[in-house]
Structures are given as structure tokens and as C-alpha cells.
Amino acid sequence: xxxxxxxxxxxxxxxxxIAHVMALAGYDVLLNDVSAEAxxxxxxxITGNLDxxxxxxxxxxxxxxxxxxxxxxxxxxxxLGQSDLVIEAATERxxxxxxxxxxxxxxxxxxxxxxxxxxxxxxxxxxxxTDRPEKFMGFHFMNPVPVMQLVELIRGIATDKExxxxxxxxxxxLGKTAASAEDFPAFIVNRILMPMINEAVYTLYEGxxxxxxxxSSLKLGANHPMGPLELADFxxxxxxxxxxxxxxxxxxDTKYRPCPLLTKYVxxxxxxxxxxxxxxxxxxxxxxxxx
Ligand code: CAA
Numbered sequence: 001x002x003x004x005x006x007x008x009x010x011x012x013x014x015x016x017x018i019a020h021v022m023a024l025a026g027y028d029v030l031l032n033d034v035s036a037e038a039x040x041x042x043x044x045x046i047t048g049n050l051d052x053x054x055x056x057x058x059x060x061x062x063x064x065x066x067x068x069x070x071x072x073x074x075x076x077x078x079x080l081g082q083s084d085l086v087i088e089a090a091t092e093r094x095x096x097x098x099x100x101x102x103x104x105x106x107x108x109x110x111x112x113x114x115x116x117x118x119x120x121x122x123x124x125x126x127x128x129x130t131d132r133p134e135k136f137m138g139f140h141f142m143n144p145v146p147v148m149q150l151v152e153l154i155r156g157i158a159t160d161k162e163x164x165x166x167x168x169x170x171x172x173x174l175g176k177t178a179a180s181a182e183d184f185p186a187f188i189v190n191r192i193l194m195p196m197i198n199e200a201v202y203t204l205y206e207g208x209x210x211x212x213x214x215x216s217s218l219k220l221g222a223n224h225p226m227g228p229l230e231l232a233d234f235x236x237x238x239x240x241x242x243x244x245x246x247x248x249x250x251x252x253d254t255k256y257r258p259c260p261l262l263t264k265y266v267x268x269x270x271x272x273x274x275x276x277x278x279x280x281x282x283x284x285x286x287x288x289x290x291x
Contacts, residue, residue, distance in 0.1 A: 001111070001166040004028060007083030009100055010090035011035075011042035011073070014117055017145025018087055020046045023070040024059070025174045030080050031073045039073040046071065049146055081107035085170065087139050089117040092242060097121065101130050113163050115139035119190055119239070120246040123156040123183045133158035139167055140187065143235065152189060154181045185250030186243055194243045197235075198259050200228035204279075204291065205261040211279050211289035229279040230287075232262075233272030237279075241266050 006022050008015050011033035019031045019042065033039045050067060053059040059067075077100070080086060086104065090096055097116060108114070114136045116126055127136035138154025151171045155164055164180075171178040181187040186194060200214050209217065215227020224231075232240050241263060247256035265271075265278060270290070272278030280287035 001084070001113070001162060001169075003084040003113075003166060003170055005030065005083050005085075006170075007032065007080035007086040009033075009077070009080070009086065009088045009104070010117075011038045012089065012091075013143060014141060014145065015089040016042035016045045017143070018089055018117065018141055019071055020049060020067070020146050021174050021176075022170075023067040024050075024063070027070065027170075027173075029071045030083060031071055032075070032077055032080055033073075034075060036075060039075070043068075043071070043073065053146070077104045078107045080104060081109070083108070083112055085113045085115065085166070087115050087117055089141075092119065092121070092239065094121050094126070097126060098129055101126070105131055111135075113137075113166060115167065117141055120186045120243045122185075122250075123154050124158070127156040127158060134160040135163050137163055137167060138181075138183070138187065140189075142189065149177050150189070151176050151178050152181050152187050153178050154183050154187050156183050185246050190243050191247065194240060194247065195256060197228045197232045197240055198244050198256075198262065201232070201259040201262045204229065205259055211291055233278035233280055233282075235272070236274055237262060237265050237271045 005028045007030045008019050009032050011031055019029045023029045031042060047068065050059060050064045054061055054064050088097055088100055090100055114130060114132060116138055117140055118138060119140060123138040127133035130136055133156060136156055137159045140152040140154060142148035142150050153164065153167055168178050179188055203209055203214055204211060211229050215230050218224045218227050226234060241258055244256060244258040248258065269275060270277040273282055276282045277290060279290060281290050
């Protein structure tokens with residue numbers, strides 16, 4: 001399967017990172033969002049991140065310019081019709097994703113591979129509601145996309161070998177590493193990472209350590225680049241809670257019970273960096289623990 005044009009639905013944090021790495025690797029990118037403002041913000045973010053890469057000597061000015069030229073933005077899903085591969089990176093809500101696939105499918109070529117960047121929703125269930133479950137799979141990037149080396153590739157029950165190999169070829173061309181995961185709740189990375197973050201919140205909740213001592217323990221004691229609470233703020237506490245709920249519901253094991261303190265932060269609208277407050281308060285010059 002020859003993949004040259006890649007459609008990306010959703011120009012948020014993940015969508016703009018995916019557009020960046022795909023265009024840098026030489027793919028033609030069609031970046032879609034319902035909001036013109038989100039599309040402009042995405043192009044500005046990509047330009048800023050490419051400039052930083054140029055500044056650090058990782059990308060040449062000519063490659064930066066060619067990368068930006070390869071990204072075309074559109075508010076119309078129909079314009080993604082010519083894509084060889086589509087990666088949906090919209091809001092992490094099943095009804096939203098389903099509605100996008102319904103609108104998009106009539107415009108696609110029969111050969112187009114359809115994928116989702118979902119971090120936890122069942123690939124098999126999403127696939128079953130499309131016209132091409134055998135050409136559907138999970139294509140899960142990590143945040144920040146331009147920096148993180150891993151891409152999880154998740155096969156639904158019906159995904160065929162050609163589809164999987166074509167997606168693996170794309171990951172290779174990006175210079176990233178693919179991990180193949182079966183379609184069970186939260187796949188591999190989040191199955192392991194989120195219970196660790198949830199346990200860090202329990203450690204705080206039970207008064208075993210403060211925000212700072214928990215984060216420095218894992219940074220200095222286990223060589224993690226970020227402490228678990230800092231990382232939770234980076235990912236978004238609403239996302240962390242949603243993934244814990246997927247694990248709890250999907251695997252029906254009490255060991256995945258979301259910590260009540262995590263729920264409380266989400267109820268307060270303290271969602272981490274994106275809302276300026278989470279386990280840290282980001283409104284000043286330096287982040288300050290909120291407990
Ligand atoms: N876009 C592009 N480049 C970025 C970037 C961004 N958003 N953020 C940082 N960078 C680049 C920097 O330019 C820098 O590049 P050089 O190596 O060329 O200098 C490099 O990344 C390191 O950045 P910094 O020196 O500014 O900062 P740092 O050393 O503290 O690293 C970090 C920042 C890479 C984010 C690091 O803290 C880290 O790895 N944190 C953990 C991230 C992580 O675990 N992500 C996975 C989350 S889970 C997930 O995504 C799955 C899910 O479904 C929820």
C-alpha cells in the first residue's frame with residue numbers, strides 16, 4: 001500500500017504534533033478541524049516548534065519551509081477524501097469520534113486506511129461502526145509528539161495484516177518506534193502509566209508524601225523525566241481520570257479504582273497545565289504545589 005497523503009482530523013495538541021512529524025517526514029498532510037481558530041493555532045504551534053528545531057540544528061531552514069508547504073488546512077471533512085491514511089485525533093469522546101467517521105466515510109476511497117489516535121477507547125468497537133473494520137486500527141502517539149519516540153499500533157479484532165504493515169511502514173518513515181498492542185482497555189502505555197499516576201495521587205491523598213516529595217522521589221529515585229503529579233498535569237487530569245474509568249469499567253478490577261482526590265480536582269475544573277491549575281498552580285512564574 002502506497003501512502004503519500006495523510007488526513008488528520010483534529011488540530012489540537014495531538015493533531016498538530018502528528019501533522020508536524022508527518023509533514024517533516026515527507027507526507028502531504030490535510031489537517032482538518034471544525035474551528036478556523038484551532039487550525040491557525042496549530043499552524044502557529046507547528047511553525048514555532050519547527051523554528052526551535054531549526055535553532056537547535058535538528059532541521060534545516062529549507063526542510064522547515066518544505067514541511068510547512070506540505071500542510072494544507074481545511075474545515076471540510078470532504079476534503080480529506082483523497083487521503084491514503086486518515087488519523088482521527090479529535091476529542092476523546094466516543095460519540096464525537098463516531099460522528100466524525102460517519103461524516104467522513106462517504107468521501108473516502110475504498111482503499112483508505114482509517115485510524116484513531118484514541119488513548120483508550122476500544123478499537124474493535126469504533127471499527128465495527130465503520131464500513132471497513134479490516135482497514136481500521138489504533139495509531140496512538142505520545143505527547144509531545146515531535147519528541148516522544150514511541151507509537152502504539154493497536155489491532156482491532158478484524159484489522160488485516162496489510163493495514164497493520166502499512167501503518168508500521170509509516171512509523172518507520174517517521175523514524176519512530178512502533179509497539180504493537182492488542183485491543184484491551186488502555187492498550188500498553190496507559191495500562192501501566194495511569195495506575196502509577198493514580199497511585200501517586202493516593203500517596204498524596206493518604207498523606208504519605210507532599211506533591212513535591214512524591215515528584216522528586218520518582219525523578220531522582222527512578223530517573224523519570226517528570227514526577228507523576230507533574231506528568232498528570234501535563235497530560236490533563238480529566239484525561240487521566242477518563243482512562244482510569246476505562247480501566248476500571250473495562251477490566252472490572254478494584255485495583256483500577258480512580259483516587260477520590262483525582263476526581264475532586266477534575267470536579268473543581270483544576271485539570272492541570274491547560275487550565276493553569278492542577279497539582280501545581282501555573283499562574284505565576286514558577287509552578288507552585290496546590291496541596
Ligand atoms: N514540541 C516539540 N519539541 C519539544 C516540545 C514540544 N511540545 N517540548 C519539548 N520539546 C523538545 C525541546 O525543544 C528539546 O529539544 P532538544 O533535545 O533538541 O534540545 C527537548 O524536547 C527537551 O525539551 P526541554 O529541554 O525543554 O525540556 P525537558 O528536557 O524537560 O523535556 C519533555 C521535556 C520531553 C516533555 C520531558 O519532560 C519528558 O519526556 N516528559 C515525560 C513526557 C511523557 O511521559 N509523555 C507521555 C505522556 S503519556 C501519553 O502521551 C499517552 C496518553 O495517551 C496520555
